[in-house]
Amino acid sequence: MTVRGWAVVAFGVLVVAGIVLAAVLIPWHRPPAPRADQLGALGQFDKGQVDKAKAFHAALRPGSYGSMLIGLVVALVLGFTPLGAWLVTLAGRPFGGHWVARALLGGLLIVLVSEVVTLPFAAWRHTIVVRYGISTQGWGAWTVDLVKGWAVGAVIGGVALLGFFAVVRLAPRWWWAWGAAGAAILVVLLSFVLPVLVEPVFNKFTPMADGPLRTELIQLADRDGVPVKDVLIADASRRTRAVNAYVSGFGPTRRIVVYDTMLTEATPGEVVSVAAHELGHAKEQDVLVGTVLGALGTAAAVIGLYLLGFWSGLLRTAGVDSIAEPRALGLLVAVAAVAGLVATPAQAFVTRQVEARADDHALELTQDPATFESMQRKLGSVNLAEPDPPAWEQFLFASHPSTVERMAAARAWARGER
Numbered sequence: 001m002t003v004r005g006w007a008v009v010a011f012g013v014l015v016v017a018g019i020v021l022a023a024v025l026i027p028w029h030r031p032p033a034p035r036a037d038q039l040g041a042l043g044q045f046d047k048g049q050v051d052k053a054k055a056f057h058a059a060l061r062p063g064s065y066g067s068m069l070i071g072l073v074v075a076l077v078l079g080f081t082p083l084g085a086w087l088v089t090l091a092g093r094p095f096g097g098h099w100v101a102r103a104l105l106g107g108l109l110i111v112l113v114s115e116v117v118t119l120p121f122a123a124w125r126h127t128i129v130v131r132y133g134i135s136t137q138g139w140g141a142w143t144v145d146l147v148k149g150w151a152v153g154a155v156i157g158g159v160a161l162l163g164f165f166a167v168v169r170l171a172p173r174w175w176w177a178w179g180a181a182g183a184a185i186l187v188v189l190l191s192f193v194l195p196v197l198v199e200p201v202f203n204k205f206t207p208m209a210d211g212p213l214r215t216e217l218i219q220l221a222d223r224d225g226v227p228v229k230d231v232l233i234a235d236a237s238r239r240t241r242a243v244n245a246y247v248s249g250f251g252p253t254r255r256i257v258v259y260d261t262m263l264t265e266a267t268p269g270e271v272v273s274v275a276a277h278e279l280g281h282a283k284e285q286d287v288l289v290g291t292v293l294g295a296l297g298t299a300a301a302v303i304g305l306y307l308l309g310f311w312s313g314l315l316r317t318a319g320v321d322s323i324a325e326p327r328a329l330g331l332l333v334a335v336a337a338v339a340g341l342v343a344t345p346a347q348a349f350v351t352r353q354v355e356a357r358a359d360d361h362a363l364e365l366t367q368d369p370a371t372f373e374s375m376q377r378k379l380g381s382v383n384l385a386e387p388d389p390p391a392w393e394q395f396l397f398a399s400h401p402s403t404v405e406r407m408a409a410a411r412a413w414a415r416g417e418r
């Protein structure tokens with residue numbers, strides 16, 4: 001069999017494995033939240049509150065979708081014209097066109113172009129979240145976060161680019177196999193190591209002081225069979241008024257993290273309800289499942305790129321000789337952007353199913369649908385979530401069920417319907 005033949009086989013195996021695992025591991029069938037209950041829940045909201053949330057999201061929309069559109073157009077132009085290849089050549093020129101310079105500086109230049117064109121939209125969005133009192137950051141702190149994000153991205157991206165093009169040079173015929181394995185390993189590393197390394201770059205974490213809430217959270221986790229090592233408070237209030245909590249780490253390092261904003265805004269019972277939802281993710285191994293599927297998908301994507309490299313018309317459009325040369329980075333970005341268009345709604349659908357399961361877990365664990373509902377209402381109000389957002393937006397982009405869907409699910413659960 002030819003090398004290309006092996007690639008086709010490997011691609012097929014990964015895709016089938018991914019489909020089988022996704023079919024088994026993703027909770028595809030969750031009972032829908034009854035619309036009558038959703039409307040009942042909506043009636044619980046203060047009209048002024050709903051109008052304010054609507055206005056907030058209407059104000060954000062042009063910036064969000066504008067950024068998305070411009071980002072897509074720039075990616076397509078970089079990849080489907082010779083512009084991207086030209087930029088990479090330009091970046092490598094001071095270093096005699098050395099591949100390391102092209103891979104590293106060329107890659108950073110391509111990403112920088114995309115970042116710079118969408119930057120005005122990000123700044124516009126910041127003015128809105130400040131105006132509506134969600135963000136507590138001034139321009140200085142906002143810029144520092146932006147630069148920190150770029151720095152983290154540049155380090156990870158730099159390692160990935162150097163690793164990828166080094167493999168291409170070492171194994172010109174089999175790079176796709178090594179690249180697929182390396183990319184899968186990188187996904188696993190990023191998923192397990194990144195939170196531990198990156199969280200402290202953006203926030204400070206302090207153990208929650210001993211007291212009834214801490215005791216209750218630790219007992220809740222024990223009762224659930226997902227013991228936690230610690231309960232930490234994140235200093236989220238330095239940048240936002242939004243409230244949240246999450247569980248991070250695995251096994252002996254697992255901890256519950258609560259935003260400090262949550263402690264001032266929510267009742268202890270509501271904090272317990274949120275933590276119970278997060279423990280649901282831990283119990284169902286949602287991060288692990290997501291990581292495995294992500295690793296399989298990424299490995300398949302690398303092999304898919306290799307196979308795409310046999311499409312000479314595509315290479316000509318981008319003005320490159322091979323899909324595995326640094327000058328093809330723009331093309332890779334464009335292909336990723338097109339793939340993202342299809343993947344985003346699918347991914348959003350899956351995460352909504354997973355989130356609905358974690359909600360059901362919280363209801364089972366706390367046996368307290370009333371507090372769950374008041375927690376959802378509070379979370380929605382404080383975070384200025386639109387309680388009942390437009391269906392198209394919810395379908396295409398939402399990572400969580402809407403606030404009224406989550407409240408309605410609690411009502412259905414209380415009647416024994418879930």
Ligand SMILES: [Zn+2]
Binds near residue numbers: 277355358
């Ligand atoms: Zn969740």
